[in-house]
Amino acid sequence: MSHIGSSGARLRTAARDSRSVHSAQKDLGAVRRSLRRDVRAGALAAVSMLPSVLGLGVASGLGAASAVISAVLGGAIAALLGGVPLQVTAPTGVLVAVLAPVTRTYGPAGSLTVGLLAGFLLIIASLIGASRVVRHMPVSVIQGFTIGGVLVIVLRQLTVILGPSGRHGGPVAFTAARALTAFMAHPHWHTVIVASVTMTVRLVDRRSPLPGLVTAVTIAAVTVLTLRLHLALHHIGYGTGGVPLPSVRFLEASSVPALMPSAALLALLVTLESLRAVISTQPINAADQRLEDRELFGQGAANLTAPLFGGIAATGSAARTAVNVRAGATSRVASLAGCSTLALISLTAAPLIAQIPRVALSGVVIATMVRSIDVKALRTLARVDRSQTVVVAVTAATPLVFNFAIALAAGSTLAASLALRQIARTAHVEPVPAPxxxxxxxxxxxxxxxxxxxxxxxxxxxxxxxxxxxxxxxxxxxxxxxxxxxxxxxxxxxxxxxxxxxxxxxxxxxxxxxxxxxxxxxxxxxxxxxxxxxxxxxxxxxxxxxxxxxxxxxxxxxxxxxxxxxxxxxxxxxxxxxxxxxxxxx
Incomplete structure (x- = not known):
């Protein structure tokens, strides 16, 4: 009997071992399938954002290579240290709208310094739990600020397309008007045609099964065609010196006080953009402050590291993260795969990238900025409270004449005044009616x-x-x-x-x-x-x-x-x- 009992025990042990092996093989197969899906999703997301990353780098004044470094290095650091596994971190148009004036005034070193200071501020904000402060920002101010950034970038890109060199001083609205006047006196329609083609393709590309791929192919075709026709177009250029080395030679202590307001504004924008992605991808967990603070820490580490290698400021983007999710991403591997794909393309296709016409990327940037406007949110604001449309209009129009800091202050002040007025109107005395x-x-x-x-x-x-x-x-x-x-x-x-x-x-x-x-x-x-x-x-x-x-x-x-x-x-x-x-x- 003991022999029979021991045999039964051995059989049960063998059965458990067999089930364990089968379960391990099943888990390993799931990991492999997930890995393939994440790598594919990351590659698609990288191809989708490559044209806009190149264009935003050129628009910032630091060059396309600076934006690619930011998307590769900053994106990888944010993916490893951030709180949202599917977050895609790269330069965005609103950040470039803040960095471009800094570059014109202080040079590339000024923009790198602003990104470095913003990284420090983001890490401090994550450590003290300041992520909830941005929740008090009115939606109307955020939407107005976004539209203001869109208008500034679009007008500056129109100046590049219409003007002979795209370099004019003064407010962006006056600069665009002077560029239009010069264009009407001496028109050069080939720049307008090239920009219109890439802009149209980028606008309709979002509906294609592989978003971004059609735009990338179109830019490559336009580049080859303009080279064969010998059109007089400015090319973006692209550094091919290999992997950059870290350096702090751009940092000047004397310029830090003057650049600190721009760094604080940049840190606020990174916070707003990245936390919007948190809410869009994980709405239930968005109330967890630890998740938000960790995401801010990851964004701060990314912006603290990228400038040391020559990269501009970057942030998480809800739109790009949505592309990553739709492509089938399930883990941080997708974001890391996207960074690797960007690095591989930038190294292997550097000669072709250097010959891309600047106006072709200007059309891509215009389409990207227009697509970033949340039309549904604007319609909702108009239906709920028409006075909020005034806040949106004031916040959006102010950067056309002044700067973004004044726009943010003006919009917040107006929103607070309207809110206090609404609260004051609720104070009244009347007889208590029956239920x-x-x-x-x-x-x-x-x-x-x-x-x-x-x-x-x-x-x-x-x-x-x-x-x-x-x-x-x-x-x-x-x-x-x-x-x-x-x-x-x-x-x-x-x-x-x-x-x-x-x-x-x-x-x-x-x-x-x-x-x-x-x-x-x-x-x-x-x-x-x-x-x-x-x-x-x-x-x-x-x-x-x-x-x-x-x-x-x-x-x-x-x-x-x-x-x-x-x-x-x-x-x-x-x-x-x-x-x-x-x-x-x-």
Whole structure:
């Protein structure tokens, strides 16, 4: 018997070992498949952003090689040390809009110094947990600032296309006007044609199965064609001296105080851009400050290192990260593969890159900047609060005459003034009326049957009181984000005012919970805010559900009791016999 028992034990051990080997082989196969998918996604993302990286490097005044160094070295460091595994870090148009004036005033050394100082500031901000400060920035100011950067870069690239040399002083609006006047006096249409071709291809390239590949092929074809036709075009040039060595010879202590405001503005822009990517890729975990601070640390380390090798400032980009995700990226390997692909292309194709016409990349930069405008967010702002469009317009127009620091200050001051005015208008005295009809809203697209009920431990209730606007939205919604419940009830009967930034933040929370399968029920929404909530697409009225809400507290729902007849909602009004979004029939 003992012999039989020992044989059975050996058989069971062998079976477990066999299952372990099979599981290990399965895991190894999954890793290999994931590795291939990540490498392919990184290569596609690299090809997609290569034309814009080259163009932005030229637009910054430091050259295309400087932008490639930043995308390769800074992107790899941010991918290893950052908090978002799928983040793609590279130069962006808004950063170049800040760096280009610095380059014209202080030379390339000034831009490298600004990037180095911004890296220091980002690391300090990550260590002291300052990432939540940027959440208080109004959406209207951020959108206006983005549009202002787009206008500045577009006008400067138009100056390059239209002007003989593209070098004029003064505000960018006046420079573009002088370039247009000179062009009308002595037109040279070949530059306009080349820029228009690359710009058009870049605009429609986003809809292709391999975004960026068509643009890269078009630029190569245009380069070869212009060389064969011997057109008088300025080429971007490209250093082929191999791998650069680190150096701090560009740093001058005497220029640091004058460059510190630009470095602080650059650090703020990097924070805004990178945290937007955090929210877009990981909406549920976006409330984790440790994740945000780690991402800032990675961006700071990238900007601290890239200038030492001659690279300009870089930041995480929500648009490029989205391309990486759509390509199938699953880990940091994709970002590292993208950096390796960029390095390989820049080394092997350096002679061809050096012959690219500058106006061809100007068309790519114009299309890239135009695509960065969030039209959907602008429409939402206009529907929710038309006064916010004034903030957007002022913030966007100021850089055309002044600088970005003044634009940021002007937009923030105007947004704060409008918010305070809205809060002041809510202070009034009137007789207390009898309890009115309760208004209930439900989140979409979760389909939930409230009549089924939930255990008390799976339901969380929150009461919002006071003004819900850009300065309080993050603090008031923070405990809501951390709720693990399956049903969340928000009582908004004591909310005195709401602005567009708060509504969009609330919409982001509701959408994140919907993707997780959590239902959000808004109670006590005043009639003054109903139109704004519908405009932002936050909720639909729940009166037309099969089982109307019967509890005025908004916590439960029960089917109608009694003989069949017309159904009535909680306020006694008849309800149409139709299925409302967000509820399913039993």
């Amino acid at each position: 009115g009809r309760p208004v209930f809203f439900e989140s979409l697209p979760v389909r939930w049957n409230l009549s089924a009920g939930l255990p008390e431990e799976q339901t969380d209730r929150f009461s919002l009181e006071g003004a819900l606007f850009f300065a309080t939205a993050d603090r008031l919604l923070h405990p809501v984000r951390r709720s693990p419940a399956r049903l969340i009830i928000l009582d908004m009967s004591r909310v005195t005012s709401v602005d567009a930034t708060a509504l969009m933040a609330l919409r982001a929370v509701v959408d994140a919970f919907a993707r997780r399968g959590t239902h959000v029920l808004l109670r006590g929404v005043g009639p003054d805010y109903t139109k704004a909530m519908r405009a932002v697409g936050l909720a639909n009225e729940a009166r037309a559900s099969k089982y109307p809400v019967a509890d005025t507290g908004g916590t439960e729902a029960r089917p109608p009791v009694g003989p069949p007849g017309p159904r009535k909602a909680a306020d006694g009004c008849p309800v149409q016999d139709r299925q409302a979004p967000g509820f399913r029939r039993r």
